[in-house]
Amino acid sequence: MxxxxxxxxxxxxxxxxxxxxxxxxxxxxxxxxxxxxxxxxxxxxxxxxxxxxxxxxxxxxxxxxxxxxxxxxxxxxxxxxxxxxxxxxxxxxxxxxxxxxxxxxxxxxxxxxxxxxxxxxxxxxxxxxxxxxxxxxxxxxxxxxxxxxxxxxxxxxxxxxxxxxxxxxxxxxxxxxxxxxxxxxxxxxxxxxxxxxxxxxxxxxxxxxxxxxxxxxxxxxxxxxxxxxxxxxxxxxxVDAGEVFEQIRTEDVSYFCAAPTVLNMLSEHHDEHGGATTGENDVRVATAGAAPPEATIRAVEEEFGWYLQHVYGATETGPLITTSDARRYFADDSEDRFAVKKRQGFGYLGTEIRVVDEDGNDVPEDGESIGEIVVRGNQVMDRYWNKPEATEEAFNDRVEGYYHTGDLAVVGENGMIAIQDRKKDIIVSGGENISSIELEDTLFEHEAVADVAVIPAPSEQWGETPKAFVVPDGDVDDSPVSTEELRSFVSERVASYKTPGEIEFVAELPTTATGKVQKFELREREWADEDRMVGEG
Missing domain, CATH: 3.40.50.12780 (ANL, N-terminal domain)
Incomplete structure (x- = not known):
């Protein structure tokens, strides 16, 4: 029936x-x-x-x-x-x-x-x-x-x-x-x-x-x-770190979800204040998106005694479509678990995850070949509200019938995926999506801005934060506007969490022969000391 x-x-x-x-x-x-x-x-x-x-x-x-x-x-x-x-x-x-x-x-x-x-x-x-x-x-x-x-x-x-x-x-x-x-x-x-x-x-x-x-x-x-x-x-x-620990202790919390930035907040609070990290129940915590750094995973599991589950998805996908909680591939006390838990992992039950190249072909499972993550599953959205063209593109860009996430990843052994970069200029700060285009358009409204490019930059607190490279309308060493004035200008026009954490004046932006800004060069410079260019991975 x-x-x-x-x-x-x-x-x-x-x-x-x-x-x-x-x-x-x-x-x-x-x-x-x-x-x-x-x-x-x-x-x-x-x-x-x-x-x-x-x-x-x-x-x-x-x-x-x-x-x-x-x-x-x-x-x-x-x-x-x-x-x-x-x-x-x-x-x-x-x-x-x-x-x-x-x-x-x-x-x-x-x-x-x-x-x-x-x-x-x-x-x-x-x-x-x-x-x-x-x-x-x-x-x-x-x-x-x-x-x-x-x-x-x-x-x-x-x-x-x-x-x-x-x-x-x-x-x-x-x-x-x-x-x-x-x-x-x-x-x-x-x-x-x-x-x-x-x-x-x-x-x-x-x-x-x-x-x-x-x-x-x-x-x-x-x-x-x-x-x-x-x-x-x-x-x-x-989220108040002290209250989180208090509720965990007094209400015997057994499960919660937290972005990597929240885990960092909890770690910093515990370093300063100490105290019990559990009540009568064991605690497991799910985190999503860009993997937390290994130090954070260690703090959560070794200092707090919690069990961390790393999952991944997007608003359009339910959201959750993958998990790295594959316990047949690591022991709970093994050093190998960190390498596994930092990946986005396998597809959920009934969920088909593929990583495809520009022609829609699956990339090799070599841990090196980069493609876009596409997904098909019963939890994926039905459509965009009143946007049939955007819906059509989202489900048929490289492969027909799959939602295209815009995230670029590699596939390793056993089919586990690991995100490497983003197809679109999306900044994920503290779990919130921020458009670089929106910030660039806002900064361009200021009369002292001649050119601008916004990219994600590493942030210990938020995983990543918007950074703006601004070509001032004048001498770069004697700008007609200060960085703080520009930040204030932006904060008056967009949600506070979108305001660039840093603004740097530059004489020019790197461009192609046709004048297109090469944001990849800017990202490479900002993330040179990181493992990869996504969050704190």
Missing amino acids: HKPLLATEFLDRARRNYGDQEAVLATDGTRYTYDELGDRADRFSAVLQAKGVEKGDRVAILDPNTHYHLEAAYGSIQVGAVHTPLNYRLVPDDFEYILSDAGVDVVYADYEYAEKIDAVRDDVPTETFITNDADAVAGDWESFDELVADADPDAYERPAMQEDETITINYTSGTTGDPKGVCRTHRGETIHAYLISKHQEISDDDVYLWTLPMFHVNGWGHIYAITGMGARHVCTRG
């Missing part, structure tokens, strides 16, 4: 089997059971339908990792609305674009970030604005808690849904032009959650600490997997 794979099944299962068990520790210390979490989601579903939200309408959520995000997400999904999480680090102009592009009907925004939405509310199609602390927010906002308290949990009607229908739109960080809405179906979300439940070894007695933003591809699918398995969510409002 055929049973549709629906994203609603995860909370349904948790309520059915773990209703009286603790589901969530909120940031204010309140503890909710799965029955209580489900009741609040039902009430929010009733609120949405009372406001005219129908199946297929978009509901945006701008929230740090609080219980409100979980309630709003499931409340939206239960009425067939499309969950559209927003990156709280963006600026009002970004939100104006996304809310307009997606045609968002309702916004729930945490009180700390609501002003960014309020600044553009007259320029977007959104009609309903809800927050968790209306008294703390200027403008006309409705209270989430008051709406939920007044709603009848039995009043909403769950529409019939099909597994091939879009249930989530995750916006990319706009690495090439405007952000793109990544459409994910019930089926894609469900299968991805099944995959991470297996590969990340999620079980009902796990205690999951939310350090990874829930807006990042639905927290890498953990809003579904942790819930569906009946495990516990420990919520946070951002």
Whole structure:
């Protein structure tokens, strides 16, 4: 028989089997059971339908990792609305674009970030604005808690849904032009959650600490997997190293996800303050993207006593598609494990990973031949929202029917992949994608900038950070503008995390005979002392 794979099944299962068990520790210390979490989601579903939200309408959520995000997400999904999480680090102009592009009907925004939405509310199609602390927010906002308290949990009607229908739109960080809405179906979300439940070894007695933003591809699918398995969510409002260790100790955290930069923060904090690194449970931590340096892996496993899992993917791919957690190829106490764990690894179950050359042919498994990573799997996105041409290119550039990641890699023995560089000029700083083109365009707006090139440069804190090479409109040794003035100029126009960490004045940029800037030469110089030109690898 055929049973549709629906994203609603995860909370349904948790309520059915773990209703009286603790589901969530909120940031204010309140503890909710799965029955209580489900009741609040039902009430929010009733609120949405009372406001005219129908199946297929978009509901945006701008929230740090609080219980409100979980309630709003499931409340939206239960009425067939499309969950559209927003990156709280963006600026009002970004939100104006996304809310307009997606045609968002309702916004729930945490009180700390609501002003960014309020600044553009007259320029977007959104009609309903809800927050968790209306008294703390200027403008006309409705209270989430008051709406939920007044709603009848039995009043909403769950529409019939099909597994091939879009249930989530995750916006990319706009690495090439405007952000793109990544459409994910019930089926894609469900299968991805099944995959991470297996590969990340999620079980009902796990205690999951939310350090990874829930807006990042639905927290890498953990809003579904942790819930569906009946495990516990420990919520946070951002990452504070001291709080992370405190929660691990007091709540017996067993699992969390952290970008390499977060692992470095934890290592530095522990070096300075010491203290226990576990509670009663063993701890495993998943990190993604550019591999953390060996020193960080050593600190995590040898000093903290945690088990590190290195995974890889992209917003368009679920995100997770590979893992280096191949324990038949290393012993837990072997020095060989570091070489394995720094690779992006094998494809997940049911996931086909290839590395292909310009002609679409697989590169040799020699650890040297570089090609682009392409992937095919049930967790990969359905399409880009209202961008058929971009969708067509993404799935058919070198090889028909595969999503093209834009990451360049080699394939070693046993088929493990290792990323070497990036096809596009993407900078990944602290887990966030930053467009070099956007920064170059912004710097070009300054009258004192004659030419500019932006590349990723090594950063101990963030893995990599934007660095701008600027040709000033004047003498390089007597520039009409200072580097700090340029950084301030940029920070006023883009999200703070995108601001170049360093600006260097140069007399000219390296170019080809046709005048094209050779960024590779700049990257080679900046990464000369590193193993390779990706993050801290």
